Amino acid sequence: TQLLEQSPQFLSIQEGENLTVYCNSSSVFSSLQWYRQEPGEGPVLLVTVVTGGEVKKLKRLTFQFGDARKDSSLHITAAQPGDTGLYLCAGAGPMHAGGTSYGKLTFGQGTILTVHP
Amino acid sequence: NAGVTQTPKFRVLKTGQSMTLLCAQDMNHEYMYWYRQDPGMGLRLIHYSVGEGTTAKGEVPDGYNVSRLKKQNFLLGLESAAPSQTSVYFCATETHSGGAYTQYFGPGTRLTVL
Numbered sequence: 001t002q003l004l005e006q007s008p009q010f011l012s013i014q015e016g017e018n019l020t021v022y023c024n025s026s027s028v029f030s031s032l033q034w035y036r037q038e039p040g041e042g043p044v045l046l047v048t049v050v051t052g053g054e055v056k057k058l059k060r061l062t063f064q065f066g067d068a069r070k071d072s073s074l075h076i077t078a079a080q081p082g083d084t085g086l087y088l089c090a091g092a093g094p095m096h097a098g099g100t101s102y103g104k105l106t107f108g109q110g111t112i113l114t115v116h117p
Numbered sequence: 118n119a120g121v122t123q124t125p126k127f128r129v130l131k132t133g134q135s136m137t138l139l140c141a142q143d144m145n146h147e148y149m150y151w152y153r154q155d156p157g158m159g160l161r162l163i164h165y166s167v168g169e170g171t172t173a174k175g176e177v178p179d180g181y182n183v184s185r186l187k188k189q190n191f192l193l194g195l196e197s198a199a200p201s202q203t204s205v206y207f208c209a210t211e212t213h214s215g216g217a218y219t220q221y222f223g224p225g226t227r228l229t230v231l
Contacts, residue, residue, distance in 0.1 A: 012198065025128055031218065033219075033220075040226055041224055041225070042207050043207075043222050044222070045220065047222075048218070048219065050215070090160075092218050104162065104165065104175070105160075105220065107160040109158060109159045110157075114223060
């Protein structure tokens with residue numbers, strides 16, 4: 001069974017501060033995704049990283065996939081109250097033989113981020 | 118284009134009652150999933166389907182059944198609800214591109230079993 005450990009579980013910061021959320025596993029994933037979820041809604045995909053060592057930037061958010069494809073981080077620069085929400089990482093299993101595959105994502109426990117004005 | 122819709126949005130059941138949650142999608146995606154979300158546990162996969170007429174068990178399938186008679190609909194059934202099934206249930210569809218998966222989630226169904 002693949003497990004993803006996400007930390008911290010809770011994060012409460014002031015507007016303008018920087019933060020990093022970590023997602024770690026002993027398993028190798030073919031890709032790793034970060035989602036953001038607001039209360040009463042389903043998760044929404046922020047980014048997918050596929051290549052070991054890959055870094056992707058989305059405005060003030062920077063996502064990194066570990067070289068061994070076992071871990072990932074999400075860094076937010078100058079956090080804003082609009083960043084408040086639940087952040088989830090999710091790892092996808094290996095592609096199946098023959099090139100067919102399906103997601104069967106393994107989710108981390110989530111990080112509840114609160115950014116105070 | 119509604120994406121992924123779920124009905125109902127809220128439901129309260131008594132122990133032993135049955136119900137069916139409906140997930141509908143208009144994106145023509147082959148793969149569909151049912152998850153449950155509990156505090157501090159992320160999302161856990163209940164059942165999934167890789168196409169019309171197919172279903173398979175996920176991580177926590179006990180107490181649930183599913184059906185995918187039509188490509189656009191994925192139904193989740195609880196035959197005899199238990200308080201441990203109190204949770205928020207999410208349906209998702211999936212596409213593949215460039216070796217990566219993208220899942221699209223519905224808004225969720227909040228179920229309370231008394």
